[in-house]
Amino acid sequence: MENFDSSQYRENLAKEVKQESDKNKRQDILEQAKGTEEYQAARTETIASRRQKIEEQKAIEEQREKLRGGESKEILLGGAEAFTTEVLEKYPQVSEDGKLNYYFSGSLGVMILLKGGRFEILDESKIPEIVPIQEKDVPPKAVKYLEGFVRKIGDLDFVGTELYAKQKKAVQDSYGKVPNEEYSRKRKQFLFKGGGGPQMAELSETAKKALKTRENQSGVMCDPLESVTPHRVARVIIGGREVYIPEPRMMLAYKTVHLGQTFENAGKTDKFVSDFNAMLKGMEAIYSREELLQATHETIFAYSPNSPNNTFVPYHNPKFRGDLKKFYNESLALDVDAEYLTQLQYGKERSVGVLKVLHNFQSPEAKQAIIDFFNQHQEQIDKWSVNSTSPHNREVIADFLISRPDLFDDFKTHVQGDLTRESIVEGLKTHVWAFDKYGKKMLDKSSLEMQPSSSTTMDILMKINEKNIERELQDVGELLEFGMGEFQLDRMLDSKFASDTETRQRLFDGLKSARAILGDQEFEQFTRILYMAVSNSNYYDSKSNSFVDIKEEERAESVASIFEQSGVEYKRS
Structure with a gap:
């Protein structure tokens, strides 16, 4: 029905x-x-x-x-508390003058929340000042679901404030200006990416219970994260000590963002889904659904707002269903431009990217023009690739290679040893380039699991000038249909040279004139030379053996010369 x-x-x-x-x-x-x-x-x-x-x-x-790695949740929670305490003794979350340095994130943040049982929300507008404005409990229903995050942690996730980043930079900039001993001492006061954190030898056996470690591991790996929204932080008291973590609703918001980014990793999909379901049910016992949806919507679109290709909604994946799909759809429905998504004739997976593009425009007429262009250019926008993480695809590609001796021999040049079906399947785990290369040669691709891939045309739409939108969209559409490289066109439109409407229009007119008189190969070579002249910021001067900045007057002359040398009419400014 x-x-x-x-x-x-x-x-x-x-x-x-x-x-x-x-x-x-x-x-x-x-x-x-x-x-x-x-x-x-x-x-x-x-x-x-x-x-x-x-x-x-x-x-x-x-x-x-x-x-949990065979440990009980009680032991892991105790280990998490001990680990947190020992980290804070060496790396304080609060500076000497009472300002916030950083806060824990990831599974450790959830375990801290569970140990505390309640939390205080800080005023986000005051951070790094620590000003509590609200207190909430973690009810038993929330605990029931959030206990799914009681697990061994592989690394130390944390988010530093701008104050913390400034302090770390000051230490790094002092290298070579102060004695090595002093530099080393100061650096060890901060958490740095990689092994720049707690050392295993310094941790108690109880604290180590919370860690997932490798043999001969010397230190805890640190993973500094960034907050794309204002810092939303909670204060928890465990063992009489103040500990700072993300405000819990932001844990769900970032979990949702990560699902949209990495759902196609077949080896992690089930974990993502189970984590999300547990997180959602736990957070709904603490917050209203409206609060969770609003935080999630804001975070989705605060994450690289000018990058329409960094989040695909996995509507094509059968595991994207139930509460996850419903919650994601409801968060998108909050968008001021959500009504336009109902007009998409294909590519629902690109819904987040489409909304990011629409956010660049003000008038309903401009937004409608973008949607119309999207629907009319499926060939340039609706890009898909073979999912290289899919075990099923490894089997399909292996069978295809065996059926094609020429491709089998080609693949054989990249691997060592005798090739059997089993060794091909195993080899495809590392030779991920083979999926698209050989998958494209399959006449029937229906047996392959595909995933959306980046479309440079979506990047181009981010750069369209609203004041001249109808003309520019028409010109872009014609150039793409003429076979102009999307990358070159995107770089040109993103350049300072093409920042004003008049120059952009001369550039469009010149490109269309060039396509009318140049052959395919000549036009391809022409656009490659032209985009470098338009977008490069400097050039190498062999006489001075250095790079020289290009002045805009020189650039304008260079662009005009390239057109004229190719026999293309071009209006100089």
Whole structure:
């Protein structure tokens, strides 16, 4: 049944039954409903949904056991508390003058939250000043689900404030200006990426219980993260000590962002899904759904707002379903431009990217023009690649190579030893380039699991000038259909040279004139030379053996000369 909303049907039926005061009539309404196609469809979907939730809960439990590495949650929580205490003794989260340096993130942050049982929310507008404005409890229902994050941690995730970053930079800049001993002493007061953190020899055996370590590992790996939104921080008290972590709703927000970015990693999908389901249910016991959706929506679009290709919504993946899909859709629905997504004729996976593009424009007419262009240029935008992390694809590509002796021999030049089906499958785990190279040669690609890939045309749309949008979109469309390289066009439009409307239009007109008189290879070579002249900021001068900055007057002359030397009419400024 097309566009049938079973949840709405169930809600309406329940409302109709509840409004009827006569018991017999209520029974009649139910009996009549049972004979309808809509009731059977809703019943089937309800059963499927219940089974799915059972499967998801089972996956969560299996994930918990695996990540605990054989330790009980009590031992891991105790280890996390000991580890936190020992880290703070050497790397204070609060400066001597009472300002916030950094806060813990990742699974450690969740375990700290569970140990504390309650938290204070800091005023985000005051950070690095520490000003609590609200207090919340972590109720038993939240604990039930968040215990899924009681696990051994592989590295130390933390987010530094701008103050902390400034202090670290001052230490790094002092290298060579102060004695080595002093530099080393100061550097050891801060957490740095990689091994620049706690050393294993300095940690107690209890603290080590919280860590997932390798043989002969000397130090805890540190992973500094950045906050794309204002710092939203919570203060937790464990063992009488103040500890700072992300405000819990931001844990869910970042989890959702990471799902959108890395859902296609087949080896991690199940973990992502179970983590998300546990996090969502836990946070809904602390916050309203509206608060969670708002924080998530803001974080999705604060993450690289000018990059329309860094987040794909995995609608094509059957594991993207249930509560995860519903929550993601609801967060997108909060967007001021969400109504335009209903017009997309393909490429729902690019919904976040489309919204990022639309955010660059103000008028409804401009936004509509972008949507129309998107729908008219599927060939340039709807790019897909073979998922190189899929075990299924490794099997398919291996069988295809065996069926094609020429490709088999080509692949053989890249690997060592005798090739069997099993060794090819194993080799494809590292030779990821082979998926697209050989997958493209398959006449029937329906057996392959595909994933969306970057479209430079989406980047080009980010750079369209709203004041001249209709003309520019028309010119871009024509140039792409003429076969102009998307990369070259994107670089040109992103250059300082093409920043004003008049120059951009001369550039568009010149490119179209060039395409009309030059052959395919000549035009390709022409655009390659032209984009370097337009976008390069300097050139190498062999006489002085140095790079020289290009002046804009020189650039304008160089661009005009390239057109004229190719026999193309070009209007000089």
